Amino acid sequence: MKLTDKEINSMLTQSPDVRYSYSLKRIADSGYLWYMSSDDSYMCIQAGDIRLFPVWPFKEYAEKFVSSMSNGHKCNFSKLNLEEFSDKIVDYLCESGMSIGVFPVA
Template sequence: MKINQKQIEAVLALSSEERYKHFIKVIADWQEVWGLYHDGWALAETDTGEISFPMWPAKEYAAICAENEWGGYVPEAFSLDDLLGELLPNMKNDNVVPCIFYTTLDKGVVTTIEQLSYDLNEELKRY
């Protein structure tokens, strides 16, 4: 699904907590998640020094962040099933935390793997 510029601007104007809720709803609905990829997935460092894996609900949002240290990275999708079944367990083993809806102005919501899994599963129960 393509997102228009007005939608992008409206969502980016939301607080990080509201963008997190939007992320949960959209990926539960569309069944896909977006990251940035170039010879490996883009990672970031949190304010507390943890390594985080940034994720977005749509290609357009990820593409906006493909600049500066992520210049040359391209948006790449993976399924919600892959996120829940493979990526989150691998992140837990590697001590990497989820970073939801990073923007050029806001580092997004850093959450635990358990909280992200819980929130996604609760949203999926509504479908």
């Protein structure tokens, strides 16, 4: 699915609750989510004392998030189906004490 600039810009200004609901619907519809990774590991973000594993319903939102950060980190964007997410990521998140950050914006 190709997102329009209007849809992208509209969603970036929505409340966290709206972005969360939108993400769940879009991820459920497509069966995929997007996350950030480096060459050798998953990437997380820090929100105070909480480490978050950020996920988005579309790559474009992840790219906007990274481009708005001024830290210069390089990262890859990876697509993961829900079965792989359940099999590969959920245990890792539980073991590392990380939470899921759904559709964060800068």
